[in-house]
Amino acid sequence: MKSSQDDIDLLNSHLKGRLGSADAAALQERLSIDSELYADFQDLKNIQEGIRISVLKDKLEIMKKWENETITKPKKNWGKWSLFTFLIILLGYFLYSISLKSKQEVPEEYKTLYALDFDKSLILHSTKRSINQIDTLSGAQRRAYEMYSIQLFDDAIPLLNELWVGQKDTLALFYLGVSHIGVGDKKQGLEILQKPELIKYSEQTNLFINH
Amino acid sequence: MDWILKIKTNENEALKEIYGLCRQDCLVWLQRDFGCSEDDALDIFQMSVLILYDNVIKGKLTTLSSNVKTYLFGIAKNKALEYLRDKRKNASDDITLIVNYVVQESQDDTVDHQLSAAMVSLDKLGDPCKSVLQLYYYHDMSMEEITEKMGYKNADTTKNQKYKCLKRLQSIYSEHILKSTQD
Numbered sequence: 001m002k003s004s005q006d007d008i009d010l011l012n013s014h015l016k017g018r019l020g021s022a023d024a025a026a027l028q029e030r031l032s033i034d035s036e037l038y039a040d041f042q043d044l045k046n047i048q049e050g051i052r053i054s055v056l057k058d059k060l061e062i063m064k065k066w067e068n069e070t071i072t073k074p075k076k077n078w079g080k081w082s083l084f085t086f087l088i089i090l091l092g093y094f095l096y097s098i099s100l101k102s103k104q105e106v107p108e109e110y111k112t113l114y115a116l117d118f119d120k121s122l123i124l125h126s127t128k129r130s131i132n133q134i135d136t137l138s139g140a141q142r143r144a145y146e147m148y149s150i151q152l153f154d155d156a157i158p159l160l161n162e163l164w165v166g167q168k169d170t171l172a173l174f175y176l177g178v179s180h181i182g183v184g185d186k187k188q189g190l191e192i193l194q195k196p197e198l199i200k201y202s203e204q205t206n207l208f209i210n211h
Numbered sequence: 212m213d214w215i216l217k218i219k220t221n222e223n224e225a226l227k228e229i230y231g232l233c234r235q236d237c238l239v240w241l242q243r244d245f246g247c248s249e250d251d252a253l254d255i256f257q258m259s260v261l262i263l264y265d266n267v268i269k270g271k272l273t274t275l276s277s278n279v280k281t282y283l284f285g286i287a288k289n290k291a292l293e294y295l296r297d298k299r300k301n302a303s304d305d306i307t308l309i310v311n312y313v314v315q316e317s318q319d320d321t322v323d324h325q326l327s328a329a330m331v332s333l334d335k336l337g338d339p340c341k342s343v344l345q346l347y348y349y350h351d352m353s354m355e356e357i358t359e360k361m362g363y364k365n366a367d368t369t370k371n372q373k374y375k376c377l378k379r380l381q382s383i384y385s386e387h388i389l390k391s392t393q394d
Contacts, residue, residue, distance in 0.1 A: 005374050016351065043381055050329020050384075051348045054341075056261050056309050057330070062223065063257050066230060 153179040332383040340376035
């Protein structure tokens with residue numbers, strides 16, 4: 001391009017239709033006698049049109065991408081995705097069942113204790129309530145202890161833990177140890193039951209420790 | 212929804228919405244009423260979206276008197292008739308399709324060849340020059356707008372950059388034309 005920057009600006013303005021009629025006429029006059037300016041004008045016209053096509057081509061590429069990514073594929077792969085989702089659900093259910101079984105299993109050596117002697121030996125809070133007799137338990141204690149009493153250990157553990165951490169409730173700590181063993185977590189259960197805070201429940205903790 | 216404003220401000224998102232909104236109905240309609248094959252219908256639909264976009268950016272379409280779907284179907288109908296009676300439909304590469312059915316200003320092979328050379332040169336030029344020139348020539352942005360979009364220091368820097376880019380592009384373009392005439 002041999003024209004000056006000012007001339008290029010002038011040609012651009014002309015191509016964009018921004019010249020007044022007098023300026024446009026003057027430019028046309030120059031274009032008819034200046035072959036170099038005319039050649040640059042032709043090049044600019046082609047370049048401008050090439051740029052337009054280039055932008056449109058980019059847009060077409062984007063549309064083809066949409067076609068592949070978001071419109072065609074989900075339709076074609078519907079069956080595949082359904083099967084995949086079904087398998088994921090099945091696998092999830094399978095793993096959940098396994099974890100439930102393994103976690104809720106009371107260790108073999110304690111099975112009799114949990115099955116036959118639980119109420120007699122391992123429930124230490126008062127379970128009697130009547131109009132005339134008001135127990136001293138708080139609402140949180142009652143909820144946690146009741147969960148424990150009916151051996152819903154998974155539900156009882158977080159409540160009992162809260163009572164121990166928040167209120168230093170030693171009975172809750174004892175129940176927590178028993179609950180951990182009840183869901184198969186013998187190691188953690190025994191660790192809790194050997195805590196010095198549970199010395200006053202040694203008769204009960206020995207059922208586990210000296211088993 | 213003001214689709215024209217949306218295309219001007221957030222073009223890809225707007226086009227994607229329009230594309231999704233009209234695609235299925237338009238393809239079914241082109242196949243059923245014009246006997247297009249699935250591939251032809253898709254080509255025609257995509258060309259129609261490009262024409263809508265081009266008309267908005269070039270300022271040919273400033274208001275929509277009907278909804279965007281009706282407008283797009285109107286373009287698609289004309290393009291379908293043109294496409295099906297035209298022997299050029301067999302030329303299926305993207306650039307030929309765009310030149311023949313969207314731009315439609317070239318009348319002979321020489322001009323087609325020059326446009327093609329300009330496009331190839333622009334690709335060779337690469338970014339940021341390509342973007343600067345596209346913003347200036349196609350999107351008709353001012354130096355200030357390009358400065359903001361490209362993160363340049365000021366409008367003078369942008370103007371200078373644009374001029375250098377144009378010089379480089381023209382040089383690649385001339386070389387390309389010269390080489391192809393020698394071949």
